[in-house]
Amino acid sequence: MDAVTEEQQTGVVLGVLVPGIPHPLLCPEQNAGWTRLRQAFDAVRDRIRELQPDLLVVYSTMWTSIIGHQIQADPEPTWVHVDELFHDLGSIPYTFRIDAPFAHALKASMEARGLAARTVAYEGFPIDTGSVVALKLLNPDNAVPAVIVSSNMYSDRAETLVVGKACRDAIDAGKRRAVVVVVGTLSNRLFTDWIDPEDDHVHSAKDDEWNRKILEFLGQGRLEDTAQLSREIQRQVRIPKVVSFKPMWWWSAVMGQHNRYKGEVLAYEALFGTGSAVVTLTPDESGVGEKEFDEDDVERFRGDRNVIA
Amino acid sequence: MGRIVYGALAPHPPHLVYAENPPQNEPRAECGWETLRWGYERMRRDLADIEYDAIVVLSPHWQTYVGTHFLGVPHFKSLSVDPIFPNLFRYRYELDVDVPLAEAMCAEASKAGLVTKMMRNPDFRVDYGTIVSCHLTDPAWRKPIVSISSQRSTAFYSVEVMQEQMIALGHATRRAIEATDRRVVLLASESLSHRHFVNEGPMPEDMSREHITNHHQYLWDMRLIEQLRSGRTREVVEQMPEFTEQAVSESDSGALTWLLAALDFPSYPAELYGYGTVIGTGNAVMGWAPPTPKEA
Ligand SMILES: [Fe+2]
DSSP, X not given: OOHHHHXXXXXXXXXXXXXXXXXXHHOGGGSHHHHHHHHHHHHHHHHHHHHOOSEEEEEEEEEEESSSEEEEOOSSOEXXXXXXXXXGGOOXXXXXXXXXXXXXXXXXXXXXXXXXEEEEOOTTOOOOHHHHHHHHHHSTTOOSOEEEEEEETTOOHHHHHHHXXXXXXXXXXXXXXXXXXXXXXXXXXXXXXXXXXXXXXXXXXXXXXXXXHHHHHHXXXXXXXXXHTHHHHHHHHOOOSSSSOOHHHHHHHHHOSSSOEEXXXXXXXXXXXXXXXXXXXXXXXXXXXXXXXXXXXXXXXXXXOSOOO | OOEEEEEEEOOXXXXXXXXXXXXXXXXXXXXXXXXXXXXXXXXXXXXXXXXXXXXXXXEEEEEOSSSXXXXXXXXXXXXXXXXXXXXXXXXXXXXXXXXXXXXXXXXXXXXTTOOEEEEOOTTOOOOHHHHHHHHHHOTTOOSOEEEEEEOOHHHHTOHHHHHHHHHHHHXXXXXXXXXXXXXXXXXXXXXXXXXXXXOOOSSTTOGGGOOOSOHHHHHHHHHHHHHHHTTOHHHHHHTHHHHHHHTTOGGGGSHHHHHHHHTTOOOSOOXXXXXXXXXXXXXXXXXXXXXXXXXX
């Protein structure tokens, strides 16, 4: 087996971005854009089946943690989930298949890079809506075992990059063939009043323009370029629920901090005002140039500097 | 005529329930956060002399970016696991909701121009902020509750916009209660300063590690407490934008603003039952007993 084939066998074979708002799961038929998002989820589900990975790693921006990062490690979490905002869309019963040994290996990888980490395996642990939506739609029969990683509410770039690298370490050390799934929206401004489903649109022209710029980059496979833009994206189109726009940092760190990907934007639609996209990135030797980046790389987390109030 | 018989700032660190080892909570503790737990104990003693029919709580951990939501299912029984501190809080709850009161408050808030919604899904899991504050106020759950969500307009707009809405909601809450026959206890479920440590020791109740995150947070907490103890509640509302930002306060939820508005900005002093830190955040248990109509 030559080196290239070897690379395709293990490591991260596909990266996916999906929104975590529940409409594509619960009521896709109510809006044409939501239907297209659902179709894109379904297309990614089929792609994952074809790729036959042995692991899904979900990083959900909708699961916040405070004590470092948490990793779901209950082998078979089961619950009937109800979204705290869109509770009237219905309940979501689920049973997932979690790769508990990998969760423990991932905790060790995180600690080896200086991060605080812990696994959680408790009956009734509240798995966030975004992770539930992603796993229900992308892995409906639990064919692939998964892990879910939280997003620390205080973490900034350095910590998030190191979390991504620790995930990559664990995937590599386990010789796993992984698909990584980032759960999050682009612009995240929801409407603050109820809307008729058919009236859904991205909240503002500015949000829409930024979303399209981000997707132009991702469509060209420019993952690290997008990651380097994260602070600007946070300033321009993110409601500051958390300190920074982190998913691109994690995504780039786990897949490789460069632009050598084949990008595909399967859908871009409004979801209750937010910009929601389904995007895939496949490692690919072609790619858009190597540039100098403003932000430095980091390998090991040494703690925050305690400058935030 | 119904009325608000008591209002409290009732923070919800799950650590306080954990440290008390009630039968509903699975994890066991040796001790911990006593000054706050003793504070709640004293509040419960005062509440024992007050007759009331329902508890209404506004919780930051039911986050609804679209409008203010009200619990609208008569009975809940389930397991609450804290998503952030699951090692400390895995609590089996069973509670009744005063649905007619919730509906009255929801309708009144709507009339005041606020975006509202009744929560009618029986599978809904009641948020842990509501459960912790209500447990610490009445561990036996003798009275029905109403839980009100936090609609997060601080994040979407600003503290000023949030306060405008929470003042309207507080007034609507009061009007709705007065139009019923209920005697109601209101709880603002929130911490004061709210910067956490991001590490936890092997024994979470090891009090040798517990202190405020930084001095600056402590100064803000003391300032707020002094203002509330001396009846300067309008001043608190006026400085809320600075406090919320600089102390990274959980007042971004609007719970305290809502409570003060519902109590009609009391100029009588609040009783301070206890102050303490929990994983670095500042927490005060404080109560207001509005004068009865004939006293007033
Ligand atoms: Fe809280």
